[in-house]
Amino acid sequence: MDIKKDKLQLFIATCLYLVAKYEEVSLPHITDFVYYADSSFTQRDIMAMERKVFLAVNFDMGFAYPIFFLICYRYVLPSSSMAMVHNLSKF
Incomplete structure (x- = not known):
């Protein structure tokens, strides 16, 4: 299965953001993830992917x-x- 690099980066950044929300006391800002990925996606992209990830796991964290x-x-x-x-x- 071929996955484009930018989509994979978006998925990974989104999962890291979700884990940070779940585990960390001090949450990194969503713009930090955009910055670390050299702006290859936007905050809205992360939020859209977040919904997809939650749907994929049936909201079971x-x-x-x-x-x-x-x-x-x-x-x-x-x-x-x-x-x-x-x-x-x-x-």
Whole structure:
């Protein structure tokens, strides 16, 4: 599948903007994304793509529970601590 570079940049910038809205406390301004892409798209383009992305995922942004992160970090914790931390995280 061929995707034009400008459309791919728009999609990536839009996804980064959505993630920033979802995760960050201090949100970067939408014009920052336009600037970083050397004005290859506009703010309106990002907002239009944002609608398309939300429609594609049925407006489901998901939610990560703390247990998910503990499962990811189980390889970092000493094995003796992991069982206790895992059990305590369920309360």
